[in-house]
Amino acid sequence: MSATLQLKAYAKINLGLDVVRKREDGYHEVRMIMQTIKLFDKLTFRVIDEDEIRIKTNLGFLAVDENNLVYKAIKLIKDTYGIKKGMEVDLFKVIPVAAGMAGGSTDCATALFGAAKLYGLHLSKKELMEMGVKLGADVPYCVMRGTALSEGIGEILTPLPAMPDCTILIAKPPISVSTKFVYEHLDSKESYEHPDIDGIMDAIKEKNIEGIADKLGNVLETVTIPEYPVIQEIKEYMKKNGALNAVMSGSGPTVFGIYRDEEKAQKAKEELLSSKLAGHAFVVEPFNINTV
Numbered sequence: 001m002s003a004t005l006q007l008k009a010y011a012k013i014n015l016g017l018d019v020v021r022k023r024e025d026g027y028h029e030v031r032m033i034m035q036t037i038k039l040f041d042k043l044t045f046r047v048i049d050e051d052e053i054r055i056k057t058n059l060g061f062l063a064v065d066e067n068n069l070v071y072k073a074i075k076l077i078k079d080t081y082g083i084k085k086g087m088e089v090d091l092f093k094v095i096p097v098a099a100g101m102a103g104g105s106t107d108c109a110t111a112l113f114g115a116a117k118l119y120g121l122h123l124s125k126k127e128l129m130e131m132g133v134k135l136g137a138d139v140p141y142c143v144m145r146g147t148a149l150s151e152g153i154g155e156i157l158t159p160l161p162a163m164p165d166c167t168i169l170i171a172k173p174p175i176s177v178s179t180k181f182v183y184e185h186l187d188s189k190e191s192y193e194h195p196d197i198d199g200i201m202d203a204i205k206e207k208n209i210e211g212i213a214d215k216l217g218n219v220l221e222t223v224t225i226p227e228y229p230v231i232q233e234i235k236e237y238m239k240k241n242g243a244l245n246a247v248m249s250g251s252g253p254t255v256f257g258i259y260r261d262e263e264k265a266q267k268a269k270e271e272l273l274s275s276k277l278a279g280h281a282f283v284v285e286p287f288n289i290n291t292v
Contacts, residue, residue, distance in 0.1 A: 003047055005118050008040040009110035010145060010287050011101040012138070013168070013249040013256050016200045017218040022187055023153075027137075031197045032150040033204070034141050035163050036287040039170065041107055043070070044090040045114040052086040053078075059093050069108035072135055077115040080131070087115060096172045096280045100250025102138045109142035129157075146289045147204060149197070160201060162288035164209045167259040169238060171272050173230045174279030179251040185223040192222045213244035213258045224252045231255055234277055241268040 015033040022028050048054070053074050055064040065071060074087050089111065095103035109132055116123045123131075125143060132139030137154035149158040186192070195217025203211030225232045231248055234255040238246035242264030243257030259265040265283045272278040 003118075004045065005114050006042060006044045007110050007114050009043055009095075009103075009106040009142075010036045011039040011095045011103060011106060012036050012142065013101065013170075013254075014218060014247075015163075015204075015212060015216060016195045016197045017220060017250065018194050018197050019183075019186060019219050027153045028183055029152060030150065030154060032154070033160070033197060033200050034148045034150050036145045036147075036289070037168055037170070038284045038287045039095055039101075039282050041095050041103065041110075042090075042092040043107060043110050043114060044092075045111075045118055046088040047118050048086045048088050050086045051084050054086070054088045055091060056089070057091040057093060059097070062091075062093070062097070069104045069135060069139075070111040073108045073111035073132075074115045076131060076134065077112065077119065077121070081119065081121060083119050085119070087118070089114075096254065098176050099172045099254040099280075100177070100248065100252045101170075101254055102142055102250070105136050105138035106142040108132070108135050109139050112139075112143065145287065147286075149201060160204050161207070163204060163212070163286040164207045166209050166286065167262040167265045168284050168286065169243065169257045169259060169265040169269055170254060170280075170282040170284060171234050171238070171256070171269070171278035172254040172280040173228070173234060173277060175228055175230065175253050177224055177228065177252040181227075182220050182223045182251040185227075186220060189222065192219055194219060209258065209260070210244060216245045216247040216258070218248050218250075220251050221248050224248060228253055230277060234272065237272065237277065238268060241271070243268070 018031045020029040129140040129143045133155045147160040199215040235246040238257035246257035269281040
């Protein structure tokens with residue numbers, strides 16, 4: 001067994017997010033276009049002799065016990081393969097928490113990979129993805145990464161061609177949004193407009209960044225924007241300041257805008273932070289690995 005390993009856990013955005021229906025088991029069937037971005041947490045793993053899982057983090061409010069997805073991932077690996085040695089993890093969070101960017105899921109996916117590697121298990125990406133679905137709907141995608149169509153409850157993944165090069169401005173307002181609240185209120189709506197998921201896929205295949213931007217859409221905005229108008233304010237600010245288009249990611253409250261001009265994105269980032277519309281803001285690029 002190796003002793004130490006440091007890995008990056010990359011965030012995601014949703015270029016398109018549609019809810020197809022609510023299932024009888026309470027889960028929602030979705031069609032989403034997922035995209036990994038170059039914004040990441042850092043996880044350092046160390047094998048220890050004691051049969052324990054210890055997690056340290058730079059954020060004092062994060063759980064570091066069995067309620068943490070990193071802990072759950074390592075425990076699943078240990079229990080599945082009967083491993084007695086323990087693991088110590090330093091988790092350095094950069095991805096905003098509860099932001100619609102799969103921060104917890106990507107840390108979980110990275111922990112599956114890291115634990116498997118350090119414990120000397122030669123698990124394929126497919127095997128890790130199959131384990132990941134037991135821990136959360138976004139975890140298999142976070143193992144896979146890249147550009148993908150996500151269906152079912154998020155576990156049916158189809159790789160897509162890489163997203164064209166562009167600059168992406170990420171801005172999270174200083175609020176928290178409950179995913180449960182968003183989906184419950186979406187269910188109560190009689191009808192809502194669905195984003196053009198197939199149109200986004202066509203634009204990706206054509207490597208047409210303007211076409212992708214034009215069709216960005218997230219059905220969950222129909223709930224979050226009336227409840228949290230700051231999300232619409234950030235979208236409008238980005239569009240007036242160089243973005244080809246802007247949309248909310250996941251269940252929010254993070255908004256991202258697609259830019260061709262990095263300087264305009266950087267300027268918009270500074271102004272969003274100084275105006276207090278955003279509590280966190282980052283200028284990033286797509287991160288593309290589309291091999292399963």
